[in-house]
Amino acid sequence: MGPADLRSVIGRAVAAGGTCPMCPTDGGPAEAGRTSGRGPAASEAGRVALVGAPNVGKSTLFHRLTGRYVTVSNYPRTSVEVTHGEGEIGGRPLRVVDTPGLYSLSATSQEEEVARRLVCGDGVDVLVHVIEARCLRRSLPLTLELLELGRPLVVVLNMMDELGPIGLEVDAGRLAGRLGVDVVPLVAVTGEGLTGLGAVLERTLRAGGRGGPTLGTAAETHGRIAAADTPPEPAEAYRRAVARREAADRLLEGVVRSDGRRRSRAADRLGRWLARPFPGIPVLLAVLWLGLYEFVGHFGAGTLVDWIEGTVFLGQLNPFLERLFAGIPWPWARSLWVGDYGLLTLGLRYAIAIILPIVGTFFLFFSVLEDSGYLPRLALLVDRPFKRLGLNGRAVIPIVLGLACDTMATMVTRTLDTRRERILATVLLALAIPCSAQLGVILAILSGQPLALGLWAGVLLASFLLIGVVGNAILPGRSASFHMELPPLRLPRAANVARKTLSRLHWYMLEVIPLFLLASVLLWAGEVTGLLGRVLGALGPAVGALGLPARTASVFLLGFFRRDYGAAGLYELQRAGALDTVSLTVAAVTLTLFVPCIAQFLMMWKERGPKLAASVFAFASVFAFGVGFVLNAALRGAGL
Amino acid sequence: MSRRPPTPAGKDRGAELECGLCGLSFHEDRGQPACAACPLARACRYVRCPRCGFENPVTPGWMEPAAWEPWSARLRAAWDRVRGRLARSEAPAPPAVGDLSELPPGGEATVVGLSDPSGVDARALAGLGLLPGAEVEVVQRYPAWILRVDHAEIAVDGELARQVRVRMR
Numbered sequence: 179m180g181p182a183d184l185r186s187v188i189g190r191a192v193a194a195g196g197t198c199p200m201c202p203t204d205g206g207p208a209e210a211g212r213t214s215g216r217g218p219a220a221s222e223a224g225r226v227a228l229v230g231a232p233n234v235g236k237s238t239l240f241h242r243l244t245g246r247y248v249t250v251s252n253y254p255r256t257s258v259e260v261t262h263g264e265g266e267i268g269g270r271p272l273r274v275v276d277t278p279g280l281y282s283l284s285a286t287s288q289e290e291e292v293a294r295r296l297v298c299g300d301g302v303d304v305l306v307h308v309i310e311a312r313c314l315r316r317s318l319p320l321t322l323e324l325l326e327l328g329r330p331l332v333v334v335l336n337m338m339d340e341l342g343p344i345g346l347e348v349d350a351g352r353l354a355g356r357l358g359v360d361v362v363p364l365v366a367v368t369g370e371g372l373t374g375l376g377a378v379l380e381r382t383l384r385a386g387g388r389g390g391p392t393l394g395t396a397a398e399t400h401g402r403i404a405a406a407d408t409p410p411e412p413a414e415a416y417r418r419a420v421a422r423r424e425a426a427d428r429l430l431e432g433v434v435r436s437d438g439r440r441r442s443r444a445a446d447r448l449g450r451w452l453a454r455p456f457p458g459i460p461v462l463l464a465v466l467w468l469g470l471y472e473f474v475g476h477f478g479a480g481t482l483v484d485w486i487e488g489t490v491f492l493g494q495l496n497p498f499l500e501r502l503f504a505g506i507p508w509p510w511a512r513s514l515w516v517g518d519y520g521l522l523t524l525g526l527r528y529a530i531a532i533i534l535p536i537v538g539t540f541f542l543f544f545s546v547l548e549d550s551g552y553l554p555r556l557a558l559l560v561d562r563p564f565k566r567l568g569l570n571g572r573a574v575i576p577i578v579l580g581l582a583c584d585t586m587a588t589m590v591t592r593t594l595d596t597r598r599e600r601i602l603a604t605v606l607l608a609l610a611i612p613c614s615a616q617l618g619v620i621l622a623i624l625s626g627q628p629l630a631l632g633l634w635a636g637v638l639l640a641s642f643l644l645i646g647v648v649g650n651a652i653l654p655g656r657s658a659s660f661h662m663e664l665p666p667l668r669l670p671r672a673a674n675v676a677r678k679t680l681s682r683l684h685w686y687m688l689e690v691i692p693l694f695l696l697a698s699v700l701l702w703a704g705e706v707t708g709l710l711g712r713v714l715g716a717l718g719p720a721v722g723a724l725g726l727p728a729r730t731a732s733v734f735l736l737g738f739f740r741r742d743y744g745a746a747g748l749y750e751l752q753r754a755g756a757l758d759t760v761s762l763t764v765a766a767v768t769l770t771l772f773v774p775c776i777a778q779f780l781m782m783w784k785e786r787g788p789k790l791a792a793s794v795f796a797f798a799s800v801f802a803f804g805v806g807f808v809l810n811a812a813l814r815g816a817g818l
Numbered sequence: 819m820s821r822r823p824p825t826p827a828g829k830d831r832g833a834e835l836e837c838g839l840c841g842l843s844f845h846e847d848r849g850q851p852a853c854a855a856c857p858l859a860r861a862c863r864y865v866r867c868p869r870c871g872f873e874n875p876v877t878p879g880w881m882e883p884a885a886w887e888p889w890s891a892r893l894r895a896a897w898d899r900v901r902g903r904l905a906r907s908e909a910p911a912p913p914a915v916g917d918l919s920e921l922p923p924g925g926e927a928t929v930v931g932l933s934d935p936s937g938v939d940a941r942a943l944a945g946l947g948l949l950p951g952a953e954v955e956v957v958q959r960y961p962a963w964i965l966r967v968d969h970a971e972i973a974v975d976g977e978l979a980r981q982v983r984v985r986m987r
Contacts, residue, residue, distance in 0.1 A: 281945030312969045316947035413936035419944035558962045558973045659978045664971040
């Protein structure tokens with residue numbers, strides 16, 4: 179198929195010269211935006227958008243350009259939120275946008291839609307297409323699409339250091355000549371080649387955003403393929419993809435050279451091993467046990483929490499705060515800050531003393547996993563069982579995250595492909611996945627009684643499977659197919675892991691602290707107005723039906739505020755000898771299945787809407803008490 | 819009875835025996851006369867030792883290694899055929915055009931298209947680089963397919979693998 183045929187196949191050339199009709203906010207070509215009286219270009223910030231497939235190092239490059247780091251993810255499309263950053267190039271301020279990963283401008287998912295709007299909109303002077311050098315052939319079709327937009331483009335070949343070991347060579351100069359745009363080879367993680375990119379960006383920006391080559395050069399020589407003028411039908415999109423691919427293959431003749439030798443590096447072999455059921459699954463269990471149980475559960479939720487909460491807060495900070503606020507004459511106003519449910523003594527203490535260490539250790543563990551390239555292999559291994567639950571391998575990420583903190587995991591469900599999967603994962607997280615704090619306390623309570631522990635784990639696993647299978651059966655639609663890139667295994671770099679952990683923590687705390695403070699205020703209001711007591715009273719009979727003492731009601735209410743706090747209440751009751759083994763097991767099961775904590779509830783509201791949040795709340799209450807009731811009756815009936 | 823050297827070829831009956839009782843080595847024929855008078859001599863499968871008179875069982879012909887030789891050769895040939903067929907059934911001769919899921923691990927193919935280019939998964943497959951002309955190698959099939967496309971590895975489930983039409987190599 180020659181260039182002429184290409185034109186006829188997808189001949190709807192972008193007559194508008196780069197307008198993207200997909201983007202309602204876009205007024206027209208980039209040039210129009212620039213000339214509409216925004217002042218002299220030199221003093222204005224140069225606006226750069228990083229575009230590219232998931233996992234090519236956009237976020238790392240973003241950090242390098244701006245000095246601020248946002249999550250880089252090996253899990254495709256985790257950088258969901260668009261991130262802006264500021265830097266400087268050649269004395270001129272630089273405003274960089276990191277866009278969600280996309281493979282093509284004609285893509286349809288929500289995140290890709292965001293990326294496309296950013297790319298086509300007029301808020302950008304220069305597009306930087308970041309390509310993983312190894313995958314040049316596959317990435318070039320998107321470059322062609324971007325060229326068709328007719329705005330200045332710079333192509334970055336990232337991860338150049340990976341070419342040598344696999345026997346590939348890329349002639350960046352020749353590629354630049356053919357495309358008519360600058361092609362900058364670099365290694366974003368180490369910063370190699372960045373000065374070159376800086377110079378190119380400076381030059382391109384100084385050219386006033388006009389100097390960029392457009393359809394005239396590369397596209398006309400190599401067959402002009404229409405950009406996304408309308409959301410194409412899948413068949414049409416596929417045809418265009420094929421045509422672009424053919425054009426890209428022609429462009430790459432003589433650009434990519436391979437020595438033709440097959441190489442199998444130790445990392446590749448290890449990667450393949452880990453993707454097999456054996457030894458993949460034993461390794462998976464070992465990784466989860468070491469990472470979640472030992473590191474997050476013992477070290478984070480145990481050692482660190484004890485120290486920060488016990489020594490720092492209860493020992494030093496709270497008494498100090500109480501003295502500080504002792505001057506407030508009205509008890510109700512004082513208790514808003516430092517009371518049992520005080521903003522500072524409870525809300526902030528929970529956020530800093532419990533959430534921070536647990537989530538911090540978890541993020542550290544997760545960042546190491548992510549940077550090593552292990553997560554996609556984990557997803558691959560669990561794909562088949564997860565399909566039974568209406569999910570696919572991708573959902574393993576939120577589910578594993580849920581074992582650390584369900585609130586955070588609920589947030590992460592937005593990376594799943596379909597609404598159906600997002601709902602299923604949200605429901606599973608809310609009901610059957612205990613968070614690490616809760617897990618820690620419950621394990622501590624039940625550790626003396628293997629039978630109780632086994633029963634608890636069994637009931638929980640059964641509920642997880644039951645809810646998954648039933649949810650899969652009643653929700654309309656089918657489970658989405660699974661596909662994922664397997665990046666090569668890499669040794670994580672300490673600096674990257676640290677930066678990533680800290681920035682994750684930063685964003686997470688920003689999202690969660692307000693929720694905690696809100697919960698604090700709600701509880702305080704409940705106490706001041708006496709509503710809290712009435713709710714506790716109302717819970718009494720329900721608790722009684724499970725054969726539990728009325729005092730357990732407060733445990734459940736606290737469980738709503740913080741899952742682990744409820745469990746901690748249970749711990750105290752057990753120490754006081756108020757519960758026998760059966761009651762303890764029933765209470766532990768019910769509490770774990772019981773409604774998500776308030777932060778998770780608010781997160782569900784935010785992510786999935788009030789209707790789903792309310793239904794999950796109602797269902798979880800009924801389900802938890804139902805299971806508790808049956809379990810209690812069965813155990814007592816068995817004469818235990 | 820211990821092992822004896824194989825009977826020379828061409829000699830159907832009669833072998834060198836070693837008496838199970840006294841250890842005398844003698845030829846089968848030498849034992850015969852001892853019971854010539856016995857009415858069962860023709861049907862008798864025992865050979866009396868010329869020295870001690872112990873009745874030694876005649877080694878049936880089929881136990882002679884020589885008798886086995888053509889059989890073992892035949893069996894070996896048959897086994898080879900079965901193995902060959904088994905090997906082929908593990909990796910059936912790939913049809914010229916099929917879908918990715920028909921490829922064995924290590925198999926290579928060139929993508930020719932999708933079985934349903936207007937299906938919901940067409941975009942995802944295109945994004946993964948599974949476009950006509952792309953060369954694919956199957957690395958693994960279970961628990962999910964791992965494919966090598968353009969120096970990158972991607973994982974897909976069976977449903978996606980079945981949608982990709984390929985020309986086998």
